[in-house]
Amino acid sequence: MSKLDKKRIGRRAALKTLGGGAAAAAFTLGGAPWNFAIGQSQRTVRIWTTQSAPAQIKVYDTIIKMFEAKNPKIKIALELVSDDDVFPKLTAAHAAGQPPEICSNTNTYVPGALHGRGLVENMADVAKAVGDFTPRSLEVYNEGGFQFSLGAALTVISAMWVRTDLFAAEGLDVPKHWDDYLVAAKKLTKRGVYGTALPYGKGAFANRMMDMFIRQAGGDIVAPDMSVVFDNPGTHRALEFMAEARAFAPPGANNYSFGETLNAFVSGATAIGVYSGRTLSNIHAQNPSLKDKVKAAFYSYPRDGQRYWVCGYDAFFINKGAKVNTDEAKIFAEFFYQPEPYTLFLHGAPAHNLPVVDKVARSATYNDNPVLNQHKADIDTLMAIAAEGWVNIKPTAKHPFIFKMGDIYGSNIMAEVLQRVVVEKQTPKAAAAWGQDRIAEIMKA
């Protein structure tokens, strides 16, 4: 054997050993579970939240630091998601077997859809440990004793906001009914200001407003007997109303969802807006010149229609999954609703997140907030709307829980029906018939 051969064999042996070692390492690491049992001292609780305003992120950081200081073995990882994307993202996360531990401030239908498939934890023990939740905030998420979510806070998303200065200049009263609303919106569309901001984009906000307007006009989506009744005169009227109102909304309204609709009013571009109490906190932070010129009101409804408003106890739920650190998530959940962290959370967006824990709602610390103090009358209006308001998974007292409402909302069918009328100029009847078929497919699946 020559020296060269010896070298080659030596190199070959080294390469073989290296390759074998690398393969062995790859198999070992690839096959091992992500959370190594040996030597693991900390567990992570991932939280998805839709509350991504800068002030709220700061508040979350403070709450997380407070929690981690008290619970050094639990690490909190906060992840921001948008209202429009949270449901498809959660779908993908569950399919991948990696849902986050906690989802916070999602719409009601999200935990409803997951609970319908047995994918959320029972939070009755957390509710009992915290105590003092407002009864309604627990009721909307309780099916036969299974508390499939808690309310993160009360948000009155369908409050109408009006510019009192512009209304006064035109001699207009706050419109109670749709016909007055359209007259006011038309009169107020002038000099670079648009009459109203409504969401026409293919997203969650348009779905919610459609839901509300349909019911105000006497219609329904899924009847108490679970039959699909979307194609009905109430739906046609709601579509006609929104199509008429479109003429008085900003040009880009076909793409408006939560943020755009809110910004249109807060920036002063529209005389009528629709949003929760976040309108007030955003005005104070971004356009304080308007803070004395806005007022909350019940949203207009048809003269011969029904008083109906949507509001939400934004959800706070724990996902079920093999890799979910459930115990740690429940520890965080209980901590979150304690007076100090919960007040901090509410003050992150005052008037937008209203308390669902009575002792916090009554506390001097919570009520000592400039936005809440300056707009007591508006807060009272929001609470009055909430008292009459309904959530989408249980839209009236006659309806049972409709967990498939999550799938209907998630599919954006109602928003697409609206766009067919507003953008493609289809007749409300034709668009509603299309929507009826799509919703029926979802209910059947």
Next chain:
Amino acid sequence: MARPLTIEQRDSRLGVWLIAPSVLVFLCLIAYPLVDSVWMSFRQINTITLDGHYVGLRNYEEIISSPDFWRSLINNFIWTAGALTLQVVAGIAIGLMLHQNVWCRSLARGLILFPYLLPMVVAVLVWKWLFNDLYGLLNAALVHSGLVDFPVDWLGGMPSAMISIIIVGAWKYFPFVVLTVLARLQSIPEQLYEAAKIDGAGPLARFVDITLPQLRGVLVIVVLLRAIWDFKEFDLIYMMTGGGPVISTQTLPLLVFKHAFPLQQLGKGAAVAVIMMLIMLVFMLGYLRLYGREQDK
């Protein structure tokens, strides 16, 4: 007694071991998902629970008979053709400009890559602000100049939504064409242009008779590659318009997403993805044939 392996046999065996990780990666990341997707396309599966059952060709029948699918396919071709045309025209024009000996050439060559290097999320956010009806620079400039009386709804109407995403797509990806065209231009012998000038050929004639034929080979490859990449573009369109208004900018990748996640029909989503793959296979075969021809040349 077994014969000892020869050096060549040992070398081959070592080669197999060394290539094994790449094969493993290929099998795990490409072959397995591909086979699994095809298998899923024959099943009705709920995305969240992954429960499902075999339905044969039903997913394909429902998709092909659905107007949504054909509208998405047409939108896909319109988007691909529009974005690609603009990318190539802009890419060649700017490549030619950057080939000239101007004082800021190095700086310009660096800056031209900016759109390509910018993360898609950032690019979309910037363009959405530009297109914004109330605060956008574009509408402000148009209204201020008197070209329009009211802001334009760039992303909420048709055909403005499709035009807008085509413009953004062309802006994002034209630097790739510039780079490849510039590289080829720099290898064209100067003597060809000198000889043409001596023969009295003007700039247009030199471009048509010298530059274009020289660029032809690389342009074909670039067009095919960009066509494949544009055809399967998801991020840009999803973030800009979400496929709206209605489904007027919905392309096949967005239809895959729509079925798989909001509608929770994983099997149907897989079926659309398989159909997309078959369409792109045609592009791919074209690319391989032309690439082979170029190699032979």
